[in-house]
Amino acid sequence: MRRRLAGIGELAVAALAAELALDPKPGLVTPTRRGSHADMEHATFVASIDALRPYFADCAQLGAAGAGFAPLQARGLAAERAMFAATGGINTHKGAVFSLGLLAAAAGRLAARPAERSAGAQALGEVVRRCWGDDFATPPAAPSNGRRALREHGVPGAREHAAAGFPVLFAVTLPALQAALARGGGEREAGVHALLSTMAVLPDTNLVHRGGPAGLAWAQRASEAFVAAGSVFAAGWEARLAALCDEFERRWLSPGGAADLLAAAWFAHALPDELFAVAPHAALVA
Numbered sequence: 596m597r598r599r600l601a602g603i604g605e606l607a608v609a610a611l612a613a614e615l616a617l618d619p620k621p622g623l624v625t626p627t628r629r630g631s632h633a634d635m636e637h638a639t640f641v642a643s644i645d646a647l648r649p650y651f652a653d654c655a656q657l658g659a660a661g662a663g664f665a666p667l668q669a670r671g672l673a674a675e676r677a678m679f680a681a682t683g684g685i686n687t688h689k690g691a692v693f694s695l696g697l698l699a700a701a702a703g704r705l706a707a708r709p710a711e712r713s714a715g716a717q718a719l720g721e722v723v724r725r726c727w728g729d730d731f732a733t734p735p736a737a738p739s740n741g742r743r744a745l746r747e748h749g750v751p752g753a754r755e756h757a758a759a760g761f762p763v764l765f766a767v768t769l770p771a772l773q774a775a776l777a778r779g780g781g782e783r784e785a786g787v788h789a790l791l792s793t794m795a796v797l798p799d800t801n802l803v804h805r806g807g808p809a810g811l812a813w814a815q816r817a818s819e820a821f822v823a824a825g826s827v828f829a830a831g832w833e834a835r836l837a838a839l840c841d842e843f844e845r846r847w848l849s850p851g852g853a854a855d856l857l858a859a860a861w862f863a864h865a866l867p868d869e870l871f872a873v874a875p876h877a878a879l880v881a
């Protein structure tokens with residue numbers, strides 16, 4: 596079991612690396628671009644991923660041990676501190692520490708409890724909602740960009756998305772990723788299709804923080820138009836994406852929440868199918 600939980604942690608780290616490697620991405624940091632960011636670059640993200648390396652396996656361990664939210668939160672806050680120490684105080688993965696950490700904990704829980712498994716990767720979101728959702732549904736008083744987006748503009752963010760079982764991740768991001776792979780797309784095409792499909796619908800609080808509700812609405816419409824024009828399956832997509840990346844940078848917008856969900860989708864996609872196979876006795880009860 597220890598090795599399986601360590602494996603879950605490795606898949607989470609690989610998923611963060613896959614998100615970072617995707618190039619280009621509108622407004623986001625890639626191996627060749629800084630996107631809409633003056634304070635971070637590819638090396639900052641590499642250092643951050645390195646600092647988070649032990650974290651996700653620990654989340655899987657805590658999930659397997661049946662931990663409540665308090666120990667997970669304590670481990671998450673320690674991971675945030677390690678991230679800030681490695682990046683010189685720059686927020687690279689705070690959202691991923693939270694979302695991917697919870698999903699890794701859910702995967703650990705399902706690995707240890709076959710009776711709780713159910714068909715499909717959305718079982719992970721169900722575990723998060725059922726086991727820990729009530730504990731973080733109410734935001735603490737500490738100010739954050741996400742809290743401001745909710746209070747001032749009614750836009751829900753990472754906390755609300757996780758408390759609802761990650762509906763955008765499992766209804767949009769992961770299906771888009773897998774559909775593109777099934778159509779013969781490579782990692783790059785699948786990543787772009789999943790990212791842009793997500794940006795078209797996600798209430799991304801990073802976009803609200805940078806551009807207000809109008810910035811979020813513009814980014815959603817522009818992403819939707821890219822997808823409606825055939826996404827990566829239509830001729831000329833690379834030129835259309837390059838133009839979109841330029842426009843995101845001109846407007847200084849960065850969809851960090853959607854980037855986190857792309858990493859989460861790579862993670863869910865890579866998990867072994869058996870985690871989502873219904874245990875025989877669970878099927879009888881259902």
Ligand SMILES: CC(C)(COP(=O)(O)OP(=O)(O)OC[C@H]1O[C@@H](n2cnc3c(N)ncnc32)[C@H](O[C@H]2O[C@H](COP(=O)(O)OP(=O)(O)OP(=O)(O)O)[C@@H](O)[C@H]2O)[C@@H]1O)[C@@H](O)C(=O)NCCC(=O)NCCS
Nearest residue numbers: 671686688689690691693696697739740741753800851852
């Ligand atoms: C619950 C927390 C995550 C706090 O959340 P809150 O809602 O209070 O908001 P923020 O502190 O603002 O951070 C939320 C981050 O989540 C990502 N995100 C945004 N929208 C969504 C969404 N709709 N669904 C899912 N995820 C979303 C996003 O993170 C990514 O972007 C960050 C980089 O952005 P950038 O613009 O460069 O950076 P900033 O410094 O923020 O702004 P600038 O000034 O530069 O413009 C990066 O973090 C990405 O990961 C949001 O930023 C939480 O912090 C918490 O409770 N943590 C404790 C740990 C914990 O409990 N862990 C659980 C362990 S299992």
Ligand SMILES: Nc1ncnc2[nH]cnc12
Nearest residue numbers: 615623624687851854855
């Ligand atoms: N590649 C990236 N660039 C900027 N912000 C991000 N948040 C998560 N991934 C990111």
